[in-house]
Amino acid sequence: MPSGSAMRRGSCAPADEDERGAWTGFPGALAFDPGRRRGYPDLMGKSAARQNPPPGESSIARYLERSLSNSLDGVMVLDRNRRFVAFSKGAERITGYTQDEVIGSSCSCHGTMQCQDEHGRSLAGFLCPVRMLSDDPGSLGAKQRMRLRRKDGGLVWVETVYTALRSADGAIEAFIGVLRDVSDSHDREQELIANLAELRRENATLTSRSHADAEFDAVVSRSPSMQPVLQRMRAAIATDSTVLISGPRGAGKGLIARTIHAKGARKDGPFVLVAAAAISKDDAGRELFGDDRQPGAIRAAEGGSLYIDDVAELPHDVQARLAQFLAADVAATRTAARPRLMVSINGDAETAVREGRLRPELCYRLNAVSIELPPLRDRREDIPALVQHFLDHGGVAGKRAITEVSPRAWTALLSYSWPGNVAELASAVRSAQLGGSGPILQAADLPPAVRAATKSAGAPAASDDVLLDPILEQVERQTILEALRRANGQRNRAAQMMGISRSRLYRRMDVLGITPSEPADSESR
Structure with missing residues (x-):
């Protein structure tokens, strides 16, 4: 930044400039010296013609001087020729x-x-934010994060807000820059980005495990709340019984059904989907059981699996007929030709029965193996892996290649409550891929509702330095506590559930201040 020979204090313009007022630098403050030259604006609000300001204005000047002297932020003023005239x-x-x-x-x-920007480019020449202000008559300010070299040779990251002071006719009179040291927050953001990359690598390792390990590569999850789901899926794969999958809309019930079919004994047979909410009440019976003119879905699924999405949307008479079909299926010896039935329901089955949407006798027949999916808000630790999965396998034609998600975008993604669950997250990622530009997914690329959640959730504003730390720490803390609860305090088991090493769990517990509910030697019992 400073270059050239230093001039005498208070001389803020070349010697051959016309006779105008000059800014002078005082320790910790800024002031305008009207007795030197005339013409520059007065930050103190005093007219250049008033040599002896009233006592009240002197108090204001002293207050401003003290405030700037004690401020952790730096303040500098440049004249129209970009020479330093004040430095706090x-x-x-x-x-x-x-x-x-x-x-x-x-x-x-x-x-x-x-000075260099975040990409290592020098901020001299056309990239200089002060020059950009000078070249843009309509601009009032600019903001730049930069890395600069201190006098002692060390590097420091600063964020500077520049403001142009203009005369009534729009001419530049001076520039004010407010500097803030953001080195710590920049380092934390880089550490978080590295941690997210590690999460992606670990997710890739988990999803590449062999089928013999009973892992489901299509089900992207590392959350303890999904462990019961995976256990019930293994039970469903090992049998040929009916399966009832419950959970909120958009949680991924169809994916669970497809995975059970693909891993089970009927994987070589057809997988037939019937969306109950999409067919009329008059046609529901014919869709399932067929008629004289065409076979129904049950016939089409012979040798494979029939999946009825949102079974409670079927008319009650069709539900009764389906219950009778299942009763006859149990009474008779099931053959390989008979389809395996899997159904889903939005919400939980007990509520659907109580509200009269699902017939009790059908519920009993369906409930041989029940799987309950949690909402996405209860498994936020899965969001980074899910986002990466959708970026890698989104299948959006003409999409841009996204190699990184900005910290502020992560803040928004982790703050939002996702009422539409995994389906809404997938849609948001697809929208961001199509709506933005460049290799980095920015917060501005996300849907408005997702961006707005950052403020409503009490997360730091976009202009604050620390954006991602408190949210990720909260998610990580909740995940570890939930894993410890499910593992009855056994940290070795909790680490296995989360797919991390025990030493890493110990480190994270120490950083987050988590005290185990049982002694450390409980793992050996």
């Missing part, structure tokens, strides 16, 4: 340069401080 104590602390070394020198990003 905060700026000295951030850069390591003193006022005497900076005042009067030119702001040049390829000079002493070697």
